[in-house]
Amino acid sequence: MKISEIHDAFDQKTLSVLQITQQYLAAAQASKHNAFLTICDQRALDQARKADQVLAREGKVPREKLPLFGIPLAIKDLLTIEGVRTTCASKMLENYVPPYTSTAVARLEAAGAITLGKLNMDEFAMGGSNENSAFGPVEHPTHPGYVPGGSSGGSATAVKAKLCFASLGTDTGGSIRLPASYCGVVGMKPTYGMISRFGLVAFASSLDQVGPMTETVEDAARLLEVMAGNDPLDSTTTPTKNFPILSEAMKEPNWSGLRIGIPQEYTSKGGLTPEVDRAIQKSLKWFEAQGAKLVPVSLPHTKYAVSIYYIVAVSEASSNLSRMDGVRFGVRNKDADQAPNLAGFYKKVRSGFGPEVKRRIILGTFALSSGYYDAYYKRACQVRRLVKNDFDQAFTQCDVIAAPVSQSTAFKRGEKLSDPLAMYLNDIFTIPANLAGLPALSVPCGADSRGLSIGLQLMGPQYSDGKLLSVARAFEVAHSADTATAQSGARS
Amino acid sequence: MSHQHRLDTGAEFEAVIGLEVHCQLATESKIFCSCPARRVEGKSVSEIAPNLNSCPICAAHPGTLPVLNRKVVEYAIRAGLATHCTIAKNNVFARKNYFYPDLPKGYQISQYDKPICENGFIEISTGSVLRKIPIQRIHMEEDAGKSVHSGSYTTVNLNRAGVPLVEIVSGPDLRSAEEAGAYLRALYAIVTYIGICDGNLQEGNFRCDANVSVMPKGSKVLGTRAEIKNVNSFKFVEKAIEYEIVRQISVIQGGGKIVQETRTYDADQDITISMRSKEEAHDYRYFPDPDLVSVQIDDAWIERVRKSLPELPEQKKTRYVEELGLSVYDAGVLTGSQTLAGFFEQVLELLEKSGIAAKSGAKPVANLLTGEVARRLNEEAIEITQSLLKPEHLSDAVQLLQSEALSSTGAKQLLSIAWKTGEKVSVIVSREGLTQVSDVSTLEPAIDQVIAANPKQVGAFRAAPEENAKLIGFFVGQVMKATGGKANPGMLQELIKTRLLKG
Numbered sequence: 001m002k003i004s005e006i007h008d009a010f011d012q013k014t015l016s017v018l019q020i021t022q023q024y025l026a027a028a029q030a031s032k033h034n035a036f037l038t039i040c041d042q043r044a045l046d047q048a049r050k051a052d053q054v055l056a057r058e059g060k061v062p063r064e065k066l067p068l069f070g071i072p073l074a075i076k077d078l079l080t081i082e083g084v085r086t087t088c089a090s091k092m093l094e095n096y097v098p099p100y101t102s103t104a105v106a107r108l109e110a111a112g113a114i115t116l117g118k119l120n121m122d123e124f125a126m127g128g129s130n131e132n133s134a135f136g137p138v139e140h141p142t143h144p145g146y147v148p149g150g151s152s153g154g155s156a157t158a159v160k161a162k163l164c165f166a167s168l169g170t171d172t173g174g175s176i177r178l179p180a181s182y183c184g185v186v187g188m189k190p191t192y193g194m195i196s197r198f199g200l201v202a203f204a205s206s207l208d209q210v211g212p213m214t215e216t217v218e219d220a221a222r223l224l225e226v227m228a229g230n231d232p233l234d235s236t237t238t239p240t241k242n243f244p245i246l247s248e249a250m251k252e253p254n255w256s257g258l259r260i261g262i263p264q265e266y267t268s269k270g271g272l273t274p275e276v277d278r279a280i281q282k283s284l285k286w287f288e289a290q291g292a293k294l295v296p297v298s299l300p301h302t303k304y305a306v307s308i309y310y311i312v313a314v315s316e317a318s319s320n321l322s323r324m325d326g327v328r329f330g331v332r333n334k335d336a337d338q339a340p341n342l343a344g345f346y347k348k349v350r351s352g353f354g355p356e357v358k359r360r361i362i363l364g365t366f367a368l369s370s371g372y373y374d375a376y377y378k379r380a381c382q383v384r385r386l387v388k389n390d391f392d393q394a395f396t397q398c399d400v401i402a403a404p405v406s407q408s409t410a411f412k413r414g415e416k417l418s419d420p421l422a423m424y425l426n427d428i429f430t431i432p433a434n435l436a437g438l439p440a441l442s443v444p445c446g447a448d449s450r451g452l453s454i455g456l457q458l459m460g461p462q463y464s465d466g467k468l469l470s471v472a473r474a475f476e477v478a479h480s481a482d483t484a485t486a487q488s489g490a491r492s
Numbered sequence: 493m494s495h496q497h498r499l500d501t502g503a504e505f506e507a508v509i510g511l512e513v514h515c516q517l518a519t520e521s522k523i524f525c526s527c528p529a530r531r532v533e534g535k536s537v538s539e540i541a542p543n544l545n546s547c548p549i550c551a552a553h554p555g556t557l558p559v560l561n562r563k564v565v566e567y568a569i570r571a572g573l574a575t576h577c578t579i580a581k582n583n584v585f586a587r588k589n590y591f592y593p594d595l596p597k598g599y600q601i602s603q604y605d606k607p608i609c610e611n612g613f614i615e616i617s618t619g620s621v622l623r624k625i626p627i628q629r630i631h632m633e634e635d636a637g638k639s640v641h642s643g644s645y646t647t648v649n650l651n652r653a654g655v656p657l658v659e660i661v662s663g664p665d666l667r668s669a670e671e672a673g674a675y676l677r678a679l680y681a682i683v684t685y686i687g688i689c690d691g692n693l694q695e696g697n698f699r700c701d702a703n704v705s706v707m708p709k710g711s712k713v714l715g716t717r718a719e720i721k722n723v724n725s726f727k728f729v730e731k732a733i734e735y736e737i738v739r740q741i742s743v744i745q746g747g748g749k750i751v752q753e754t755r756t757y758d759a760d761q762d763i764t765i766s767m768r769s770k771e772e773a774h775d776y777r778y779f780p781d782p783d784l785v786s787v788q789i790d791d792a793w794i795e796r797v798r799k800s801l802p803e804l805p806e807q808k809k810t811r812y813v814e815e816l817g818l819s820v821y822d823a824g825v826l827t828g829s830q831t832l833a834g835f836f837e838q839v840l841e842l843l844e845k846s847g848i849a850a851k852s853g854a855k856p857v858a859n860l861l862t863g864e865v866a867r868r869l870n871e872e873a874i875e876i877t878q879s880l881l882k883p884e885h886l887s888d889a890v891q892l893l894q895s896e897a898l899s900s901t902g903a904k905q906l907l908s909i910a911w912k913t914g915e916k917v918s919v920i921v922s923r924e925g926l927t928q929v930s931d932v933s934t935l936e937p938a939i940d941q942v943i944a945a946n947p948k949q950v951g952a953f954r955a956a957p958e959e960n961a962k963l964i965g966f967f968v969g970q971v972m973k974a975t976g977g978k979a980n981p982g983m984l985q986e987l988i989k990t991r992l993l994k995g
Contacts, residue, residue: 080555093554100548102555201554206782235559235785316782319589322598323552327648346591368589368777377779 003071003219006165007061010070017055017070020165021048021114024072028116028163033139035154035163037077038085039117044072047114066112068226073108074164076155077118078125079210080199081105084115088201089133090123091331091352092324102199103231104168104210111226116164119154123354124321125175125203127151128426131417132356141183143452146410149179155213156183166214166223170200172207173309174405174430177442180213181405181455184444186220186472187213191462192437193238194224196231202320204313205236207434217443217473221249224465238463248466249473255291258471260284261398262294265302266429273408279446279454280404286478287402297394297401301386302432308387309431310424311367311380318364321357325349359420388436391461400471401459404429405442409452429457439465443472445479505706505744507737508714509672510664511729514657515683516635516697517567518690523634523656524558524601525549530690538638538695542649550654552596557783560585564656565608565787567688568632569797571658572609574686574804575627575679579794583608583787585632589777594637594648602633602659604778608789614682615806616674617824625675626663633657658688664703664714669733676700676726677828681805685830699724704736706744715740716750720764723757732757736764808833816854825862831875835883836861842887848894856890864904868911880914881907888917896980902926930980932987935971938979939991942970953992964989 001009009015025041051070055061061069080086080098087093101109109115122132130138130153138153140146141160148157152169156179159167169176171189180187188211195210202208212223225245231237262284272280288294324330326349336348353361367376394401406426416423433440439462442455456475460468522529527547528537537545549556565583572579586604609630616623637653639646660679666672680698683689690697700723705715720736723729735757740750755764803811805827812823827833836857843853869876889906892898898906898921909920921927929935943950946967953963967988972979 080553086554088554096554098548098553098555100553100556198557199555202783204782233559234557236557236783315779319587319599319777319779322589322591323554323596325591325593325598327593328551328596329554342591342593365777368779370775370777373777373779 002216003068003165003222006071007063007069010055011060016048017051017114018045018048020070021045021072021116024116024162024164027161028074028158031161031163033141033154033157033161033163034136035120035138035158035161036074036117037087037089037120037135037154040081040084040115041117043084044114044116047109048072051112051114062112067222068108069112070114071112072114072116072165073223074116074119074155074158074167075105076121076152076167076169078121078170078201078203079105079168080201081115081118084118086118086201087135088124089121089135090324090354090357091134093201093329094134094331096329098199100199102210103196103233104199104227106199107227108168108223113226119152119158119167121154122151122175123357124201124317125151125170125172125208126317126356126360128174128178128423129411129413129416130154130179131413132354134354137413140410143410143450145412146452147182147413149182149406149410151175151179152187152213153179156180156185156187159183159185159213159215166212166219168210168223169213170203170208170210171430171434172203172209172313173434174427176211176213177405177430177440177455177457178427180442181444181457182410182453184447184453184455185213185215186217186441186443186476187211187455188220188224188441188465188469189433189439190224190228190465191238191439192434193236194229194243194439194463194465195227196234196237198231198233202316204316205320206316207309207313209434217441217469217476218246218249220441221246221466221469221473224469228465243463243466245466245469249469251470253290253292253467253471253474255287258287258292258400259295259398260287260292261297261394261401263297263299263302263394263401263403265299266403271407271425272404273448275448276404276406276408276454279448280402280456283445283456283475283479284402286475290474295398297397299387299390299394299432301383301390302428304383305387305431305435306424306428308380308384308435309427310363311376312384312435314360314364315367315377315380316364317357318361318368321353321361324353356420384435387432391432391436391438391459395461399460400464400468403457403459405455405457406430409448409450409454433459438462439468441468441472443476445475504709505741506709506711507667507733508664508705508707508717509666509668509733510703510717511662511666511672511675512701512703513660513662513676513679514635514699514701515571515660515689516695517564517656517658517688519561519563519567519656521561521563522550522654523561523564523632524654527654529655536692536695537651537655540651542640542647543651545651546653550596551650552598558601558781560784560787561656564632565789566793566797567656568608568630568658569789569794570686570688570801571630571660571683572612573794573798573801574682575609575612575614575630575660577609577612577627577630579789580606580608580610581789582606583632583789585781585784585787586778587781588633590774592636592639593646594639594650594653596637596650596653600634600636601781601784603631607631614675614678616671616678617820618668618670618674620820623671625665625671628661628663630658630660633659664705669730669737672702672733673726673730676729678805680726681828681830685805686801693724693726696724700729702729702733702736704733704740705750706737706740715744716752718750718752718764719754721754721756721767728757728759731759731762732764735762739764805830805833812854816851818854818858822858822862825866826858829869829875831877832861832866832869835876835886838883839886839890842883843890846887846891848891852894853887853890856893857886859900860886860889860903860907864907865911879911881911882914885910885917892917892921896930896982897927899928899978899981901977902928925978927978928980929975929978930983932983935975935979935984935987938971938974939967939984939988942967942974943991946970950992957993964992967992 129147155169331352445456612627705717
């Protein structure tokens with residue numbers, strides 16, 4: 001079902017907001033995926049009852065005013081909701097209840113959405129497999145024992161397993177697109193600055209973006225449109241107030257005028273598995289068949305992207321996580337309080353981070369330290385500029401870039417845990433869009449022999465979000481039958 | 493001056509002093525959120541209950557973001573223009589990372605390698621020497637909270653966390669404690685004149701760190717410096733520097749070496765004490781704050797700010813000297829405080845309304861203000877606007893002086909009563925009988941009496957009037973005494989001279 005179909009059901013009284021909310025809450029509570037960290041059932045039921053009162057009063061869904069009326073969503077536990085525990089999947093914030101709501105969630109709720117709860121993730125969004133949560137890993141929605149991808153693994157699993165209608169994820173280096181690809185849902189990282197980061201607990205401020213994770217491209221567009229636009233509380237947001245994303249997404253692409261760029265660096269090297277490669281090639285052929293022109297483009301600095309990312313992101317993270325110092329945020333146990341001095345206190349408190357987070361804080365602290373700043377952070381920022389220039393150059397030759405999201409499909413839990421570097425390299429296709437601040441999405445394009453989903457990544461110039469969605473929607477409509485078969489086949 | 497005698501032993505050394513001033517900007521809200529920065533319901537932010545003046549942003553709740561207060565940039569531009577600085581077109585904020593309980597984010601948002609203002613100067617005068625002291629840089633930053641240590645535990649108050657500051661850094665060009673004091677007073681006058689700082693020293697609106705080193709006279713190599721932190725009174729800064737210079741010279745003369753360290757001034761003992769050495773110095777890991785966009789300042793903005801600047805202390809001083817004929821000293825005292833200068837100008841306006849031109853009124857008004865009034869302001873450490881004295885008191889007094897209805901002694905008496913009571917001049921003068929006697933028929937009998945009572949002096953004068961001219965002063969004094977000081981001294985002098993010569 002799509003949002004428009006749910007609204008029709010509300011109109012025809014075949015479904016109430018309370019009913020659909022209860023159904024999802026029941027599924028979430030019964031689920032063994034460990035996707036939810038907090039279920040706010042009372043809050044959600046209150047919202048649902050109020051929505052039903054509106055429905056009774058208005059007679060039908062006020063679609064214009066409340067485009068997400070009665071739609072049950074779940075939120076990655078990195079975004080704040082006033083009065084609802086926000087853990088970031090970390091022991092450090094295990095009992096943190098924020099006194100304010102993030103702009104993204106506030107806008108969704110103002111548009112009528114129901115919030116079911118908060119979703120599991122890698123601790124502070126650091127990880128690609130959702131194995132780094134302080135509250136346990138998230139199970140793959142269709143393939144038990146496999147990782148759902150990360151860091152928004154809970155968000156992808158919850159959508160695929162129908163524990164919520166749609167969810168919010170965040171993407172710093174692929175954290176929406178990778179789990180979307182692994183789990184077979186739609187996930188989009190919008191243009192940097194499109195959605196406010198206010199209330200998004202920062203991992204790497206210059207890379208983080210909030211984005212929708214949904215079953216269909218159309219619904220991703222609906223969520224995005226509601227959240228997009230300037231926020232006076234985030235100076236890095238776009239000055240534009242509104243974006244007509246849904247109407248753009250619903251347009252049929254002008255195929256004959258569409259040039260799809262194929263980055264040579266993404267296909268020739270990078271360790272693509274043959275199955276993923278085949279699925280991508282097949283997708284490209286379909287675009288060509290529609291009349292689009294496939295254009296080889298070059299993104300020569302791609303080879304530096306992972307290195308740059310793991311300097312910039314960890315540097316920013318080392319600073320962003322400093323406030324978890326035990327004074328007001330962070331684990332402050334008796335041990336810490338009995339420390340002989342301030343340094344000892346901090347040492348105790350900050351041992352509460354998980355190993356991956358510690359690793360990144362240490363790396364980032366090193367990269368920014370006096371004597372190394374120029375060689376690492378500053379140089380990384382310079383090369384980041386070159387990565388962006390690559391894209392600017394490429395987009396003079398094409399309108400959209402098509403690429404894989406990941407080299408492979410979902411792997412088994414524990415498989416890469418001992419090799420952080422292999423895990424980092426897994427982000428090679430998704431990181432460049434974050435470095436350049438570009439919109440990028442993952443749409444299901446097939447499955448491997450085990451039935452594990454494969455995602456096609458589409459990237460575009462800044463603020464081409466609507467256009468990307470229109471191309472993805474046309475692709476999805478034509479392929480929905482294929483992907484459905486692939487996955488249900490594997491399940492049975 | 494308590495260490496002055498010991499300073500003489502260091503005649504072969506000279507001191508090099510640089511000052512860093514943290515000046516709290518008088519913006520209504522904090523630098524990165526909308527919490528009040530100056531007053532909450534009439535109270536200053538340090539007076540209200542701890543942590544009441546904070547929000548998720550300045551309390552650094554996870555997920556919050558800073559948004560720059562544009563007024564802070566404007567005030568920093570004002571500071572830069574008033575100190576002849578170059579204003580940077582492209583401004584970047586940086587994070588200064590360090591852990592301390594009163595630093596809620598674990599970093600302070602400041603400016604690092606690109607301060608908003610650079611390469612300016614201010615003029616200072618010590619005695620009759622006028623010097624230009626370079627301003628190296630002025631940058632914008634947020635204040636931290638306050639740690640309150642009480643025995644075994646420490647509490648943190650975030651009321652002032654995020655209050656906007658500019659840090660104003662002088663070149664290492666000050667040579668003595670006296671010069672440092674003059675610099676601070678001149679800088680203080682500027683920031684309060686241009687309205688960017690409330691100037692409340694007790695509340696830490698204007699705090700100073702002093703870098704002090706000594707080197708052999710004439711040397712080109714600076715000595716190792718010690719930094720004296722957070723002294724918030726001009727007098728204490730001077731005393732701390734004086735002490736520090738003597739200390740460093742005596743260490744060197746005793747064969748020791750100066751260690752680079754941070755020291756604090758203990759006002760009770762009048763000494764500086766070591767806080768931490770350089771080995772404990774932080775690596776602040778500065779990097780551009782990715783939560784803030786760069787601030788572009790175009791020429792039009794700079795020009796708008798420039799046009800809105802009031803007359804600055806040094807401009808005012810020059811005008812007072814050149815146009816009003818005041819002495820450099822009087823002009824310096826009057827312009828040392830914006831409120832005093834404003835008061836002075838109000839008095840001149842009142843006088844002009846009564847037909848007394850500014851040029852002829854200025855000198856007598858200045859005499860009264862820079863003498864008696866300035867002394868009392870200093871004593872009570874208040875601004876003239878906080879006293880009971882009103883411009884009307886001064887303009888009325890000067891009118892009486894000019895019509896010779898009041899003697900200068902009478903004027904002083906008048907002001908000292910007005911200072912205490914705030915009563916109208918007419919009320920005080922008639923009650924206290926301060927009116928000057930300029931009536932010949934009242935003065936002559938008194939003169940006759942004095943001449944009759946002092947035949948020896950009369951004889952001496954008459955025998956050689958030229959040689960004994962100073963005896964006229966003696967007679968004037970005697971008549972003054974007899975009339976209770978109310979006689980018009982000019983008139984008295986003439987009358988006595990005529991009377992004595994007449995025989």
